[in-house]
Amino acid sequence: MHPSGRRAALAVLPLCFGVLAAAPARADDTPSPCDALKRIVAAAPNFSSLSAFDGRPVALPYGDDAKCAASQSNYRCTWTPHGGSSADALQSVAADIASCLPDATHDQNSPARQHFYLGARGARTGITAAQAGPNTLKLEIDGSQ
Template sequence: MHLTGRRAALSSLLPLCFAVLATTCARADDTPNPCDTLKRIVSPAPNFSSLSAFDGRAIALPYGDDAKCAASQTNYRCTWTPRSGSSADALQGVAADIASCLPDATHDQNSPARQHFYLGARGARTEITAAQAGSNTLKLEIYGSR
């Protein structure tokens, strides 16, 4: 069948459109996984200097786009602004992520403004604190005492 006019133009553009969509659409496997990120950040405790500022962004990504993270020898810290809803709701979401991703963590403080978890025995603990830091900012801090 011989195509002319608009049909010919559309049929020649169709493969191009599919190619553009295939290269620009996000795939489920491209989305950063908060669990993988939490495990990667917790694992080097108590020395976090091997981590980069980029490592923690996936934890904040479901809740905000402007995460600023930093690693030091003694801790790993991220702050971000929740993109929608209340910061208390975002804080509860982060706490749920921590609890489900790190099932061995003990959740010993649960308040609307602060969530605290720890892994390990006293004297060799990795502490995880998610808290409100100002009127519309959240902070996640992980530090170790091994």
Template sequence: MDETGRRAVFAALLPLCFGMLSTTCARADDTPNPCDALKRVLSAAPNFSSLSAFDGRAIALPYGDDAKCAASQTNYRCTWTPRGGSSADSLQGVAADIASCVPDATHDQNSPARQHFYLGARGARTEITAAQAGSNKLTLEIYGSR
């Protein structure tokens, strides 16, 4: 195919690529967003049973590839192995994500082994705990009492 033919094919396919909503064309913004995942999980409180294991997985993806999440009626929990660096560094990163994604949350515990946030008044709170789980795991648990 000559250069003119290649240009014609490219010109014909380009609008299809950008116009389609399917995943046939990769885009830079296709990466799962931790904030969107966190907000989706928080919006389900206090009953998390409508969520799937994948709804909150993106919260952990910046910090580990093996996140295993589960939803129950009373909580949403993810556990993963931190990628590179220390568990404490990953835990601080998760806490920073929570603080920036949910600015209304109160951050009432900040230690190298545990981060705790809450939303709402006593008796109607949604709580977020990120903590070290053993020497090489992190866990994130969101639970509510609304």
């Protein structure tokens, strides 16, 4: 390559990188399952400050029809998993719980039910993900264990 050609190529590089750096970043506006799980668990033992929408991000990666409800002592969501097996979706939800809440103890692992808890005996928050029918999953977070 001719020296002046090399200088021209090197002069163009910053312009190329400048164009790439100036390109607008795209934000993923999908709600985070981790943020939702942490918000719900933080509300324990009284979940009445939460809304039906607080739990939907936990289900969104696996189903679009989540129905959630908060009461004073628990928070519950049910949904139909997208295509595929509800057992596979249950395992994925359990993996989300384990990775999002690393201090949680995973004390039951079966194909139909996953159970975790946080806190000391008498002041525990229980987290149960389970099959609630042939094509339905349920997440329940209970603050009175």
